[in-house]
């Protein structure tokens with residue numbers, strides 16, 4: 618079994634999508650299934666024992682932005698806050714994995730900025746660029762090099778210091794050693810903007 622009564626990730630995804638699709642926009646609703654999913658598998662909420670009981674979907678660039686009601690769950694009230702249920706379908710395996718996910722989120726702005734500045738694919742030179750990846754060193758190599766330089770205690774400390782009160786995604790704490798190392802090494806990495814086809818080719822290579 619993948620989770621609960623669901624034999625696969627795809628089956629769980631379909632069931633949860635069905636629950637959400639039936640809800641009107643902006644209308645709070647309850648789903649014990651989604652509450653449990655967040656509590657058990659969300660990369661941040663599972664760590665803090667958070668189980669939002671109400672959800673709502675807000676019109677957004679994508680299909681919708683998904684929010685949970687965190688009223689009363691934290692020392693300071695953040696109320697409605699974006700919480701990704703899709704991330705729960707790929708739960709982190711280790712504490713370090715949680716940090717690696719936050720690292721990925723942390724470089725999204727830099728990647729978007731780079732893509733906007735490199736409108737044409739740097740691979741084929743023809744198509745419009747769609748994706749930005751870490752050409753040298755790879756994202757994985759950066760993460761692995763940082764893991765080698767930090768202790769388990771520093772990882773636990775980094776997770777306990779996450780700022781819950783930011784508006785966007787849950788992110789690495791400013792001023793922490795791990796955050797500093799990531800910024801430093803990520804800034805030295807070469808990015809590359811690629812079209813979808815060229816990006817797929819790099820995935821096959823790695």
Ligand SMILES: [Zn+2]
Pocket residue numbers: 738739740741742743744811812813814815816
């Ligand atoms: Zn291309």
